[in-house]
Amino acid sequence: MKEIITIQISKFLTNELALKIGKMQWKESTPLFINRSRQYIFDELVNSNECFGVIATTSNNDVVGRLHCVRNESNPQLWYYGDLFVISEYRRRGIAKSMIRAAINHLSETGETNLRCYVKPDNIPSRNLQMSLCFLEKSFESFNDFTNDGEIMYELDIPNSLTVIPATINEAYFVRILFGQNKDILNVGNISLSEWRGILSVDDPDEKHFLVCKGAMPVAYMKINGLMNTDKAWISMLFVAKDFQHQGIGSFALNYAEQYVKGLGFNEINIQTDKGNIAAINCYSNSGYQIYEQNSKIKFSKML
Numbered sequence: 327m328k329e330i331i332t333i334q335i336s337k338f339l340t341n342e343l344a345l346k347i348g349k350m351q352w353k354e355s356t357p358l359f360i361n362r363s364r365q366y367i368f369d370e371l372v373n374s375n376e377c378f379g380v381i382a383t384t385s386n387n388d389v390v391g392r393l394h395c396v397r398n399e400s401n402p403q404l405w406y407y408g409d410l411f412v413i414s415e416y417r418r419r420g421i422a423k424s425m426i427r428a429a430i431n432h433l434s435e436t437g438e439t440n441l442r443c444y445v446k447p448d449n450i451p452s453r454n455l456q457m458s459l460c461f462l463e464k465s466f467e468s469f470n471d472f473t474n475d476g477e478i479m480y481e482l483d484i485p486n487s488l489t490v491i492p493a494t495i496n497e498a499y500f501v502r503i504l505f506g507q508n509k510d511i512l513n514v515g516n517i518s519l520s521e522w523r524g525i526l527s528v529d530d531p532d533e534k535h536f537l538v539c540k541g542a543m544p545v546a547y548m549k550i551n552g553l554m555n556t557d558k559a560w561i562s563m564l565f566v567a568k569d570f571q572h573q574g575i576g577s578f579a580l581n582y583a584e585q586y587v588k589g590l591g592f593n594e595i596n597i598q599t600d601k602g603n604i605a606a607i608n609c610y611s612n613s614g615y616q617i618y619e620q621n622s623k624i625k626f627s628k629m630l
Contacts, residue, residue: 444477493535
């Protein structure tokens with residue numbers, strides 16, 4: 327019977343895990359070696375940098391593998407993984423690959439874009455491992471305070487976990503909840519669940535409704551109007567779930583809208599917001615939109 331190996335993400339470890347990692351990786355259980363596993367994370371935390379570990383354990387909770395991931399200090403969407411280790415009797419079982427995939431999936435869910443590692447040129451198994459996971463060999467660049475000791479740099483473009491689906495009457499519940507979290511900043515009156523059902527059930531060729539999803543979970547709603555025009559479309563409503571704001575989801579939605587209307591033959595897209603909605607203003611400006619009118623609303627446009 328094949329042994330079950332569990333892969334877990336851990337930011338802070340536990341004292342039990344720190345002890346088991348010391349025994350696994352360095353064959354020691356003294357405080358010196360237990361603290362080695364703590365220090366990888368502690369050094370990042372005291373410098374206010376994000377990090378986490380990936381741990382492989384057996385059904386008896388014995389640690390058989392680990393790796394460590396750190397965020398780049400200047401580019402928060404770039405991460406590094408290192409200190410990959412699997413004990414000898416558990417190698418060639420795909421555990422290292424499973425741990426790296428767990429790190430990739432975790433980073434994808436948090437909206438990160440790139441994962442990097444460094445490999446010694448003579449470490450052929452590791453080089454083959456990176457290529458099997460679609461890491462690409464690239465020209466060396468430093469990462470935080472790491473120095474080049476002759477390693478080869480590999481980097482992976484992390485798959486985006488965001489997708490877009492049509493918002494229909496069946497998704498009215500999700501839209502209503504997202505709207506409720508944002509109605510104050512949108513400066514509009516209340517829209518009830520039954521009203522959203524009515525809005526989303528109308529087959530109007532001039533408008534389309536969309537949900538941006540993180541995995542399967544809806545995290546943003548967007549409405550596009552003016553589709554019966556000849557040259558200019560409008561994003562008439564866009565809001566993001568409260569706990570997912572400032573994670574690039576609004577920019578992702580804007581880019582989707584731009585490509586969508588461009589595919590329909592439009593050469594310009596517009597959007598507007600209140601003067602007090604600073605987050606929206608920054609999002610539109612950073613996405614290349616230009617202000618062309620300011621009254622009670624700020625109107626933006628972008629040529630496609």
